[in-house]
Amino acid sequence: MADALVLAGFQPAVREGSRWHAQVESLAGGLASRTAQAYQEQLARLGRRLSAWPLQVLLNAPVMATAGWVAYDTVVGFYQRHYLPAEYFRHAGITALVVWLASFLLLQILVTAAVRRSLRRRVADAVAADLGRLQMADVASQVERLDLLVERVVPADVRPRRGRPRAHHQE
Numbered sequence: 001m002a003d004a005l006v007l008a009g010f011q012p013a014v015r016e017g018s019r020w021h022a023q024v025e026s027l028a029g030g031l032a033s034r035t036a037q038a039y040q041e042q043l044a045r046l047g048r049r050l051s052a053w054p055l056q057v058l059l060n061a062p063v064m065a066t067a068g069w070v071a072y073d074t075v076v077g078f079y080q081r082h083y084l085p086a087e088y089f090r091h092a093g094i095t096a097l098v099v100w101l102a103s104f105l106l107l108q109i110l111v112t113a114a115v116r117r118s119l120r121r122r123v124a125d126a127v128a129a130d131l132g133r134l135q136m137a138d139v140a141s142q143v144e145r146l147d148l149l150v151e152r153v154v155p156a157d158v159r160p161r162r163g164r165p166r167a168h169h170q171e
Helices: 002-007 017-050 053-079 086-153
Strands: none
Touching (some): 017 086
16 A cells, blocks of 8 residues: 555655654554543542532531530530530540541542542543544545645546535436
C-alpha cells in the first residue's frame, strides 16, 4: 500500500514505520496526559460536592449535638451545684468518639460510592470524547490531503463530487 501511495504522489516517508510509530506514541502520550487531566478535574468536582456545607452539616451535626448536650448538662449542673462525676465525662467522651466514627464511616462510604460510580464513568466519557475529536481531526486532515491529491492527479471532468450522491431519475 505504501508503494501505491508513493506512486500517487505521497512522499516516500510513508514507507517508513518509524513515522507511524512516532505518531502513535504522540497520540498515546496525549491520551495519557488527557486522562490525568480528566482525573484531576473530576476529583476536584467530587471534592467540591463532598465538601459542600449541607453534607458537612449532616455529617458533623451528631457530634456537635453530643458535645452540646454534654456542655448543657455540665453548665446546668454547675449552676445547680450538682457537679457531674468523672465517669459522666468519660462516657460522654466515648459516646462522642463513637458518634464521630459513625459519621466518618458514612463519609467514607459516600466517597467510595462516588469514586467507583461517578469518577470512572466521567473520566472515561471525557477521554473518549477527546479521543474522538482527535481522531476526527486526524481523519479530516487526511481527507483534505486526499482532496488536494485528487485535484492534482485526477482530471476535473472525472473527479467525484463531494457531498451527498444524487439519485438518478429515469423518465
